[in-house]
Amino acid sequence: MANSTILLDYWPSMFCMRARVALREKGVEFEAREEDLANKSPLLLQSNPIHKKVPVLIHNGKPVCESLNVVQYVDEAWSDKNPFFPSDPYGKAQARFWGDFVDKKFSDAQFKIWGKKGEEQAAGVKEFIEAVKILEAELGDKPYFGGDTFGYVDIALITFYSWFGAYEKFGNFSIEAESPKLIAWAKRCMEKESVSKSLPDQEKIVAYAAEFRKNNL
Amino acid sequence: MADEVVLLDYWASPFGMRARIALREKGVKFEYREENLRDKSPLLLQMNPVHKKIPVLIHNGKPVCESMNVVQYIDEVWSNKNTILPSDPYQRAQARFWIDFIDTKVYEPADKIWFTTGEVQETAKKDFIEALKILEAELGDKPYFGGDNFGFVDIAMTGYYSWFQTFEKCANFSIEPECPTLMASAKRCFFLISLVSGQPLSQISPEEVQRPSSKDVKSLWPGFEAGWRTPQPRFHYHQATKPGSAKRCLQRKTVVDSVPGPDELFALAFKLRKEYGV
Numbered sequence: 504m505a506n507s508t509i510l511l512d513y514w515p516s517m518f519c520m521r522a523r524v525a526l527r528e529k530g531v532e533f534e535a536r537e538e539d540l541a542n543k544s545p546l547l548l549q550s551n552p553i554h555k556k557v558p559v560l561i562h563n564g565k566p567v568c569e570s571l572n573v574v575q576y577v578d579e580a581w582s583d584k585n586p587f588f589p590s591d592p593y594g595k596a597q598a599r600f601w602g603d604f605v606d607k608k609f610s611d612a613q614f615k616i617w618g619k620k621g622e623e624q625a626a627g628v629k630e631f632i633e634a635v636k637i638l639e640a641e642l643g644d645k646p647y648f649g650g651d652t653f654g655y656v657d658i659a660l661i662t663f664y665s666w667f668g669a670y671e672k673f674g675n676f677s678i679e680a681e682s683p684k685l686i687a688w689a690k691r692c693m694e695k696e697s698v699s700k701s702l703p704d705q706e707k708i709v710a711y712a713a714e715f716r717k718n719n720l
Numbered sequence: 721m722a723d724e725v726v727l728l729d730y731w732a733s734p735f736g737m738r739a740r741i742a743l744r745e746k747g748v749k750f751e752y753r754e755e756n757l758r759d760k761s762p763l764l765l766q767m768n769p770v771h772k773k774i775p776v777l778i779h780n781g782k783p784v785c786e787s788m789n790v791v792q793y794i795d796e797v798w799s800n801k802n803t804i805l806p807s808d809p810y811q812r813a814q815a816r817f818w819i820d821f822i823d824t825k826v827y828e829p830a831d832k833i834w835f836t837t838g839e840v841q842e843t844a845k846k847d848f849i850e851a852l853k854i855l856e857a858e859l860g861d862k863p864y865f866g867g868d869n870f871g872f873v874d875i876a877m878t879g880y881y882s883w884f885q886t887f888e889k890c891a892n893f894s895i896e897p898e899c900p901t902l903m904a905s906a907k908r909c910f911f912l913i914s915l916v917s918g919q920p921l922s923q924i925s926p927e928e929v930q931r932p933s934s935k936d937v938k939s940l941w942p943g944f945e946a947g948w949r950t951p952q953p954r955f956h957y958h959q960a961t962k963p964g965s966a967k968r969c970l971q972r973k974t975v976v977d978s979v980p981g982p983d984e985l986f987a988l989a990f991k992l993r994k995e996y997g998v
Contacts, residue, residue, distance in 0.1 A: 579809035592796035
């Protein structure tokens with residue numbers, strides 16, 4: 504497996520999409536292998552024995568797990584172009600903080616919207632809107648969370664955009680009404696090929712979420 | 721211009737301890753400010769408006785939040801000594817993976833062990849031990865999670881090591897038989913050694929290491945119970961490679977200065993359990 508880059512992947516996962524975006528931003532040739540999460544491959548179970556989850560990046564035979572960890576690794580391993588972080592320690596710390604915020608507050612909230620119903624779902628919508636407003640305030644007037652250039656926090660968050668249709672349909676609310684700035688930012692990110700190639704169409708995700716709700720709720 | 725470094729913290733927090741250890745590893749002079757978590761200061765609320773939690777490092781007026789984020793920031797700003805994170809991208813990714821594991825799989829059950837009872841507590845104990853065993857397998861024969869050097873993952877775990885005795889007392893179990901490599905050392909934690917400040921243990925010669933008098937020990941750890949610390953023969957350097965990672969971590973002067981005694985932590989846990997009727 505020398506000199507190879509393999510991504511163990513799952514098409515609707517916003518976490519896997521982060522890895523795809525990161526690799527494309529760096530112009531890395533990689534092989535995406537689609538996993539069947541109901542029947543995980545031996546390679547996945549061997550590469551991520553502790554969590555058994557995707558994404559897993561296998562670079563020259565060595566696995567890297569956890570999506571934001573993969574994004575940081577990609578930045579450091581291919582450091583010659585498109586840095587994801589600013590160069591100063593404070594800017595880096597801020598970026599890591601907001602990446603962590605997306606993973607905690609934003610991610611938990613969005614799951615409740617499409618993955619739950621009733622009171623839990625309503626709570627999810629409320630928390631989601633709260634998180635969106637905080638993120639919008641952090642974005643301010645900058646074109647990207649990274650400032651003038653697309654960076655770590657943008658990668659962490661933009662992949663959820665593919666799920667916005669599902670949130671709006673099942674949560675019965677309009678994200679644009681709550682935060683036009685965030686939608687404008689998302690559309691700006693989608694103009695980048697690394698992003699548009701890595702995210703599935705919103706309609707496909709709506710159908711996926713509908714199927715999940717039919718089978719689980 | 722001299723650096724102004726302030727740490728908003730809470731003495732018993734394993735997360736706060738991480739920041740303290742990192743600052744001391746780098747020899748950074750800082751002002752420690754104790755927060756009352758039931759009555760958070762305006763400064764804390766202003767510096768961490770999103771989470772309102774400690775630790776917060778305020779460096780020349782600018783806040784850094786989230787404990788391992790703080791540790792990494794400290795490593796990058798004061799990069800001239802005692803490197804905390806490895807430089808190789810793959811090893812860094814491994815370190816970050818284990819931090820994430822610790823902060824989910826160890827933290828969540830640990831929090832339930834001292835603050836719940838009954839079935840919830842029993843399940844938490846099981847999950848906690850399972851997580852420690854995975855960590856112990858990762859540690860293997862290495863002196864530290866960081867390899868030959870006390871590093872990022874070691875700093876993350878040390879705050880939890882200080883709470884081990886409290887977990888055992890609250891949930892009536894013993895960690896050592898389950899995880900001898902990790903625990904055999906944590907049991908002799910807070911064993912004070914005169915170290916040349918800032919030098920890694922591997923660079924201390926046996927002659928430089930002395931056991932402090934019990935008078936010194938008592939003055940540093942109020943409420944210390946003699947029974948917790950088994951009397952030791954004169955410490956020999958070669959013994960440092962035998963006991964586990966926890967002991968090695970807890971013997972570093974930077975840790976000893978940053979981490980409260982186990983009895984103080986248990987007293988706090990006991991008080992909070994009573995207060996909340998656990």
